[in-house]
Amino acid sequence: MYTLYWSTGGANMAPHAVLNEIGCPYKLVFVDSKKGEQRSAGYRAINPHARVPTLVHGKTVMYEAAAIVLYLCERHPEAKLMPLPGDPDRAHFLQWLMHLTNTLQEELSHWWHEEAYVEDRKCHAPLKATAEKNLDRMWRFFDGVLAAPGPYLLGKRFSAADIYLTMLTRWSRDCAMPAWRYPNVARLIERVKARPAYARMMEQEAIA
Template identity: 45%
Template sequence: MIQLYYAPGNANLAPHMLLEELGVPHELILVDRDNHVHRGAAYRKLNPNGLIPVLIDGDLVLYETAAICLHLADTHPEAGLVPPLGSAERAHCYKWLMHLTNTVQAEMITYFYPERMVDDAAAGAQVKAHAEARLAQMFDLIDAELAGGGPYLLGAQFSVVDPYLFMLARWSRMMVRPARNRPALGQYLERMAARPAVVRAFAAEGIAAPFC
């Protein structure tokens, strides 16, 4: 059985939602962040970066959320979570997944941990504010993409990129202008939150509605 190491609402949420969408039997293993279990030697044997999540699938031990999501899509091709190999749609799938993980998520890390970017703690607030402004522009871009197509990020078909976007949009919920405060993106998030697999994933992680 697949095992997913998680902490509620962390970067495990995207692959967790995919596991629920796929209906794949899996075991959730809680990583106690409050007691810094993810920094301990035992967990670092699974992920030397000390980050969540880790997925174990047979002999495979895999970390990096985007890689886990692609692995789940590739090992369950019948679900159609990625477009056909070599297609333009597949290329756009790669584009959006890379944008979400390398651009949006990376900026989220700056927003949540600004102290990592400065030596002077007093400058942290300014770093955080600039990160929030850049994230607002990124969510504006995604909102425009959804407004011109939809109902999902790649168009008509739900795909591997949608749980990833939903997870990142949720992380913005405490910002001055969260992702949900955009017309097309807000409607998209409502559709995602209503999916039974999403509801099950949030319930399993002990996260109550509203999800975003």
């Protein structure tokens, strides 16, 4: 049995949707980040960084959304959410998942949490403006990747990397140029959101 610690619309969205895709039993534990519950001693005991998500599976306790996605996909090859070792698509699956988590996700974090990167309040607006500019470049890049052959990151083959990217697109909702303004990204979002597993995750997290 898996237990996923989550908060509304957080980096837990992708692991949560992957659990739904797999269709195995799991338990959700809500961490109210608005009340700062992620900083409680109890939660820090499983995640010293005070972030969501955290996955507990038997004696295994792990964090980092991309690592959790990989772990789940690996444990459930029958769900066909990633190319297995030896598959020619494997390299690009790993490339996209790592790129998404340490590049696009990080830039979105600059946009949302500028105060965490620079203390001087005068620098907040310029940092956010730079993040916005970088995000536009990144969304344009992904729009090109998804254009041909598309519609997924691995071309015709859907994978958990598409779930991850779709999660990140939601974080751009308050940007001047949200991700769905880029046509091929919009097409991916539509396809992923139409999947019952993703739709169920959004319903469970009460988000649109």
